[in-house]
Amino acid sequence: METVDSLMLGFSVALRPDVLWYGFLGCLVGTLVGVLPGIGPLSGISILLPITFGLDATKAIVMLAGIYYGSQYGGSTTSILMRIPGEASSVMTCIDGYAMARNGRAGAALCIAAVGSWIAGTFGVVVLTAIAPPLAAFALRFGPPEYTALLVLGLIFLAYMSSTSLPAHPVDGRDRTAARHHRDRQSHRPTSAIPLISWSLATASASCRSPSGCSGSGKSSRRRAPLWSAK
Numbered sequence: 001m002e003t004v005d006s007l008m009l010g011f012s013v014a015l016r017p018d019v020l021w022y023g024f025l026g027c028l029v030g031t032l033v034g035v036l037p038g039i040g041p042l043s044g045i046s047i048l049l050p051i052t053f054g055l056d057a058t059k060a061i062v063m064l065a066g067i068y069y070g071s072q073y074g075g076s077t078t079s080i081l082m083r084i085p086g087e088a089s090s091v092m093t094c095i096d097g098y099a100m101a102r103n104g105r106a107g108a109a110l111c112i113a114a115v116g117s118w119i120a121g122t123f124g125v126v127v128l129t130a131i132a133p134p135l136a137a138f139a140l141r142f143g144p145p146e147y148t149a150l151l152v153l154g155l156i157f158l159a160y161m162s163s164t165s166l167p168a169h170p171v172d173g174r175d176r177t178a179a180r181h182h183r184d185r186q187s188h189r190p191t192s193a194i195p196l197i198s199w200s201l202a203t204a205s206a207s208c209r210s211p212s213g214c215s216g217s218g219k220s221s222r223r224r225a226p227l228w229s230a231k
Helices: 002-014 017-035 041-052 057-081 093-102 106-139 144-161 170-187 193-209
Strands: none
Touching (some): 002 017, 002 106, 017 041, 017 057, 057 093, 057 106
16 A cells, blocks of 8 residues: 555656656657667766756656656667667667668658557556565575576576577577588688687697798708808
């Protein structure tokens, strides 16, 4: 019941006309910031933070929240129209959005992005409001083993996603792996970093032991007699 009372109090403050105006202004400015490539929500908030110094706490926080949400959505505009993501979360929008724009459905893509952003943002806030207290209590029980497991899991996912061979299904994966190993055996050159260094050092030492020497010249490497030796 306490959560419902807090929500009612928050809505009564947030739905005031002056607060709504600053929220709309923040969303508008945030959308313009999100269109600029390389300037994400955090950078936009950091740059536009001085304009909230003359406001009270409620209006300043609402305006900064509007800048954040507007920046999150604004990146989809350049992703759809120009295939240039405005920020990191708009990278995947380039795949389908730009294809729709090339087919003459840029307006539909922008509308889908706007409606999807509103639905997902509203649903996320509602779910976060409901599960935030138990989730915070559960997170406070984390210790060093849990954090270590999370770090290892993140590194495993990063290594898996950054690998060059991502099989669509196991049979294709085995075929690709076998073909790659066959090419490696044919070229006698390793593909990973450490064996490649060892292979390079072994090749260099073998060339230095050859009659031509490390200099690479075709002349004989016989030792020259000293100048003072008898002729």
